[in-house]
Amino acid sequence: MNQLNRGILTMAYGQQKKYVMMAKGLAQSLMLHSPNITRAIVTDSQDSELNKLYDIVIPLNPEWGQGMWQKLYINEYSPFAETLYIDSDSLVVKPIDGLWDLFAGVPFGVIGKQISAGKALNGKIKDVQEIRDKFNVDSLPVFNGGLYFFQKEAAITVFLAAKEIAKNYQSLGISNSRGKLSDETVFSIALAGHGINAISDPMGLTMRTLRGISSPIEIDVLLGNCSFIKEAKLVEPAIVHFAGYIGYFYQIRELTKLKLATNFNLVNHQLISTSMNIFFDLSRQIYRIYKSTKKLTDFKSSQKDNHQVM
Structure with missing residues (x-):
């Protein structure tokens, strides 16, 4: 495969089909907001729709491990000289072509901050000072x-270091809460060993997750907006990383909008957005009423049973 200059890479693999569904949405959001960036996906899925949404479909290599181990090989998967890797459970809500300028001059780039003490990465690193000393x-x-941003050739040593660290992740005490490998911990240590700092984004204009937000999320992937309050700041990221079931309602709603606009070639994005917002909000209200009614019914039933026992 001839190496291309720049592109987006994501992954969708495993038995859970939801990741393929999310990867489709990511591609559709990229087609809407950054259509000129080449899109590539690593997958074990045979879903033919992926070939229409992604310019390059790369077969998963199972010999490189399971779960997060696969992310340690994204440089070997990537067909690009410079790659912007985005998790498949993300949506792009604004153009991201300018992110390459943000990462200019670094072989491997992450958005974040530096710390020298305490816990890190949601407790995956329990003692930063201990890791610093080691x-x-x-x-x-x-x-x-x-x-993640990385240059295919210049970042080779970072990936090699991350793989070596990963071999000993359990003894280093850097596993996640389920005792499994976390790509963030090994890449964090590998980057520190190379003297590469996180790139600051204090305004929250690049990528943000929904973890720890303190306000409702305002998002519309078709109309190109997203905002919420996180860490006492209003952020308006170009990429929203849903990271699990946090914000799942909004994720499914926005994926539905993208599917309607893409599959049926509907150009009236305002109409689609308004219609889907009303439909999903109504559905959520009905579900809440159902849950409340069921809870009350279950309570009455338990009280009746207790009375009969007495």
Whole structure:
């Protein structure tokens, strides 16, 4: 495969088909907001729609491990000289062509901050000072692994270091809450060992997750807007990383909008957005009423049973 200059890479694999569904939505959002960026996906799915949504479909290599181990090989998967990796459970709500300028000059880029003490990465690193002492580094970059930038050749040593660290992740005490590998921890240590700091984005204009938000989320992928309050700041990211079931209602709603606009070639985005907002809000209200009614019915039933026993 001839190496291309720049492009987006994502992954969707495993038995859960939801990741393929999310990857389709990511592609559709990229086609809407950054259509000139080449899109590539690593997958074990045979879904033919992926070939229409992605310019390059790359077969998953199962020999490279399961789960997060696969992310340690994204440089070997990537057909690009410069890659922007985005987790498949993300949506692009604004043009992201300018992100390459943000990462100019770094072989491997992450959005975040540096810390030198305490816990890090949602507790995956329990003692930053201990890791600093073990690896003789001044600080660690902390970030969300839903967005990585890397230069294929210049970042080789970072990936090699990450793989070596990953071999000993359990003894280093850097596993996640389920005792599994976290790509963020090994890349954090590998980057620190290379003297590469996280790139700051204090305004929240690049990528943000919904973890820890303190306001409702305002998002419309078709109309190109997203905002919410996180860490006491109003952020308006170009990429929203849903990261699990946080914000799942909004994710499904926006995926539905994209599917309607793309599959049926509907150009009236305002009409689609308004219609879907009303439909999903009504559905959520009906579900809440159902849950409340069921809870009350179950309570009355339990009280009746207790009375009969007495």
